[in-house]
Amino acid sequence: MAVVAGCGADATPDLADVEERLADLEMRADAADAERDALADALATQHAADQDEIVDTSASSSTTTAAASTTTEVIFPEPAAPDASPFATVFGDLGELAIPRGAPGELAVVATTDGLDRTGSLGIIVRNNTPAPIGRVEIAVEAQLDGEVIGTGESTRFQPTVVGPGEISWGYAYFDVRTFPEGTTFDLSVTSEPLDGRSPGLKVIEVNQADSYLLGTVENQTDATVDGPMTITMACFDAEGSFVGIETTMINNYDIPPGQTGSFDTRILGVSCDRGLAAASGYYYG
Incomplete structure (x- = not known):
């Protein structure tokens, strides 16, 4: 039987051929490893670049919002x-x-009389330097001498009882003495009541001086009856316009219906009061 060499399963491979193939495989493996390393390096480089881009984009898209200034200007x-x-x-x-302006933004004392009058009262004028109307003015006063308090006084009913922005109100603080030693100073604390609509104003339509009397007429210009006690307060000035005193008295009527008038009269025993400012008010009890 004839046998053909290299064609059977038991044929023996040529050694040179095997070595050549092995060398080829090793070369291919080296090339694959080199390609794999190159791809890995390229991937790492791209990843780093992507991260940098993300950071840059985040930085460029971030917005810093400054707090808006909301300062509100208060106009006195x-x-x-x-x-x-x-x-x-x-x-x-x-x-x-x-009449002085007074400190802005405050209910400010802008004038006082030069010491006490015959009744032991200190005349006072205040100005409302706030942006809103206020109610009745109240003042507490300390008389001081050489740093010591030697007397205290409380205000009576100031007029007008409603004081708009920039407007004035006048009245007095009463002490239980008629005079203080020379050098006495007065420390005044000013407050106001809230607007409650319970102290309506009366319009003073006439003031006349007859000898030592002041007399005149007030009118209720509101739409409701004004009840007593009703008072009128007059700030008195001299010919040079200096504030010299306060005169106050009761309205003679028990009440004044809408559109009706009432009268007053008072005897002047102190400074002259032939020129000045007058305001009156009463109460609502309904």
């Missing part, structure tokens, strides 16, 4: 005319008054 009122209130009336030859 200009000083109003002495009779700006609808319930303030000038009487006599008053002329121009140089």
Whole structure:
């Protein structure tokens, strides 16, 4: 039987051929490893670049929002005319008054009389330098000498009882003495009551001086009856426009219906009061 060499399962491979094939495989493996390393390096480089881009994009898209400034400017009122209130009336030859402005933003004392009058009272004028109307003014006063308190006084009913921005109100603080030693100073603390609508104003329509008396007429210009006690307070000035005193008295009527009038009269025992400012008010009890 003839046998053909290299064609059977038991044929023996040529050694040179095997070595050549092995060398080829090893070369291919080296090339694959080199390619794998190159791809890995490229992937790492791309990943790093992507991370940098993300950081840059995040930084560029971040927005810093500064807090908006919301400072609100408070506008304080200009000083109003002495009779700006609808319930303030000038009487006599008053002329121009140089009433100080006072500190802005406060209910400020702008004038006082020079010491106490015959009744032991200190006349006071205040101005509302706030942006809103206020109710009745109240003042506590300490008389001081050489740093010591030698007397205290409380205010009576200031008029007008409603004080608009820039407007003034006048009244007095009463002490239980008639005079203080020379050098006495007065420390005043000013407050106001809230607007409650319980102290309506009366319009002073006439003030006359007859000898040592002041007398006149008030009118209820509201739509409801004004009840007593009703009072009128007058700030008195001299010919030069200086504040010299306060006169106050009761309205003679028990009540005044809408549109009706009432009368007052008072004897002047102290300084002259032939020119000044007058305001009156009463109460609502309904």
